[in-house]
Amino acid sequence: xxxxxxxxxxxxxxxxxxxxxxxxxxxxxxxxxxxxxxxxxxxxxxxxxxxxxxxxxxxxxxxxxxxxxxxxxxxxxxxxxxxxxxxxxxxxxxxxxxxxxxxxxxxxxxxxxxxxxxxxxxxxxxxxxxxxxxxxxxxxxxxxxxxxxxxxxxxxxxxxxxxxxxxxxxxxxxxxxxxxxxxxxxxxxxxxxxxxxxxxxxxxxxxxxxxxxxxx
Numbered sequence: 001x002x003x004x005x006x007x008x009x010x011x012x013x014x015x016x017x018x019x020x021x022x023x024x025x026x027x028x029x030x031x032x033x034x035x036x037x038x039x040x041x042x043x044x045x046x047x048x049x050x051x052x053x054x055x056x057x058x059x060x061x062x063x064x065x066x067x068x069x070x071x072x073x074x075x076x077x078x079x080x081x082x083x084x085x086x087x088x089x090x091x092x093x094x095x096x097x098x099x100x101x102x103x104x105x106x107x108x109x110x111x112x113x114x115x116x117x118x119x120x121x122x123x124x125x126x127x128x129x130x131x132x133x134x135x136x137x138x139x140x141x142x143x144x145x146x147x148x149x150x151x152x153x154x155x156x157x158x159x160x161x162x163x164x165x166x167x168x169x170x171x172x173x174x175x176x177x178x179x180x181x182x183x184x185x186x187x188x189x190x191x192x193x194x195x196x197x198x199x200x201x202x203x204x205x206x207x208x209x210x211x212x213x214x215x216x
Contacts, residue, residue, distance in 0.1 A: 022146050030089070036067065071107070074142075
């Protein structure tokens with residue numbers, strides 16, 4: 001399968017406008033694309049093969065019995081209160097204990113050999129929800145809300161939300177849908193900042209807001 005390079009973003013100071021946005025909780029982990037052929041390969045956003053670092057996630061994805069499919073999501077350490085903890089994720093990777101890791105999947109880019117990036121974000125998420133309906137506990141669907149983004153700015157400052165836009169189609173260079181990051185609770189950014197689609201990288205572990213259009 002061809003590698004897909006996810007597009008990244010840079011910070012902006014104002015929230016997005018318009019009704020074509022969906023909103024998700026941004027988990028504090030490592031961005032990961034899962035390629036299932038049915039052999040499972042887990043790659044970082046830069047394309048590094050980290051499958052051996054996540055044996056429990058790879059085993060769980062294999063139980064889905066998929067072929068030629070690609071997920072986009074975030075691998076996190078989830079504590080007893082259900083919160084993602086980036087420091088504990090790093091500690092888990094160092095120790096080799098991946099029993100607390102969860103793969104939160106927010107996009108289905110390819111399914112059974114069909115490239116889905118010409119579909120809208122909502123259409124892809126509807127398919128993703130069905131694919132993950134009977135998934136093991138280590139693989140979870142990342143749900144969303146469809147409301148006016150201006151109403152969620154204060155909530156994003158408290159919780160760390162992703163903003164994803166369901167807009168025009170576009171394929172790009174075999175890349176994932178465009179994203180923008182916001183740093184409401186980032187340990188490296190100011191509270192309440194919101195982002196729009198750009199190409200500059202941001203750190204994997206930062207709570208962020210993302211804007212996704214159809215295709216890449």
